[in-house]
Amino acid sequence: MEIDDKIEGMENVDYTILKDHLGVAFxxxxxAAGDYxxxxxxxxxxxxxxxxTTLYFAIAKLRRKKFxxxxxxxxxxIKTIKRKLVKIFAQIIIKKADAIVLPGSKQKECVIYLGASPSKVFLMPNASNISKHSIVSSENATERETNKTPPQNECSLYDKYPSFKDKKIVLFVGRLxxxxxxxxxxxxxxxLKKDMSDIILIxxxxxxxxxxxxxxxxxxxxxKDVYFLGHVDNDHLKNYYGPSDxxxxxxxxxxxxxxxxxVVNEAMYYGNPVIATDAVGSAFDMIKDGKNGFIVPERDSFALYNSMKLILSQDELREKMGKCSKEIVDTYFSYKNMVEGFQKAISFIKNEK
Structure with missing residues (x-):
């Protein structure tokens, strides 16, 4: 993707944006052939x-550098011919890499299954780039649950749709x-709409x-109860995560x-319960089933319905789950822990003989 030569928040970091051509990062x-x-x-x-990846890897190995x-x-x-061929390629890179950094437990299981030495695997939990100043506190999340009055910086949704204030809001964010x-x-x-009349889907x-x-x-x-609102810039997502239930x-x-x-990180930052399917990589680390949401089988609308009904029909449970989401994401899925995981990988390869 095209990005600016200067990235907000990285003013004190020595970095260079390198160009690509025809989708390849030439x-x-x-x-990679330079001094690193x-x-x-x-x-x-x-x-x-x-x-x-082939070129990065080959250059690193030829120059006796770390990868x-x-x-x-x-x-x-996934049993496709393409996936089977890619698996052979992935196994070579995984076995020969000097260290591997991963965001979660499912990714760790995967690389070990493909031949990685466990000693070379380091968890680096993903943190979201939603800015901290826009994140509501657990107290605000609780207040929002009880009286549906959003903090001042989250009022634009209710300005556009005043009727939403009396509704329970289910939110989806992602590519269609x-x-x-x-x-x-x-x-x-x-x-669910047949059971609960006061719900909408954004x-x-x-x-x-x-x-x-x-x-x-x-x-x-x-x-009439499903609102397709199109693309929303990251800076404005707080206006939707905040009021959602x-x-x-x-x-x-x-x-x-x-x-x-x-999306799981972001929703939890804003004190939302989350329901995700077992086709979502972050779900297994971020969702504690029954504590801050549910993991349901993919392609199972009935399981989605049951989980949604359970959360939306019990205000106390929903409030408790929202608090738990905020605690989980603040405790572990932070930039501090992400950086520490990466530093451990670097320390490992520097000390490796």
């Missing part, structure tokens, strides 16, 4: 990434593509599946799985 490949001690990276989700693999991949149960499983959420919501995001989802909402007779991440396995899904 700038990084060229730099460690190269970090590697991926195989697309042909350009496989080309890049740290940083991957979020975790599910090798097949892999995100939104059709299963719509089916679950249509069933869908934030754009994608090539949007028109089909809108038609599905009409077919299920829930189009529940965030749902209904992803499915479609060619690949959701490697992490930062």
């Amino acid at each position: 700038g990084v490949i060229k730099e 001690d460690i190269i970090v990276g590697g991926n195989w989700d697309s042909l350009p990434e496989i080309i890049e 740290i693999l940083w991957t979020e991949d975790w599910n090798w149960n 593509v097949k892999q995100k499983g939104v059709e299963y959420l719509l089916t679950a919501f249509s069933t 869908i934030i995001g754009k994608g090539n599946y949007e028109n089909e989802l809108k038609k599905m909402a009409q077919y299920l007779h829930i189009d 529940l965030c749902v991440v209904p992803s499915i396995t479609h060619e690949m799985v959701d490697a992490w899904a930062f």
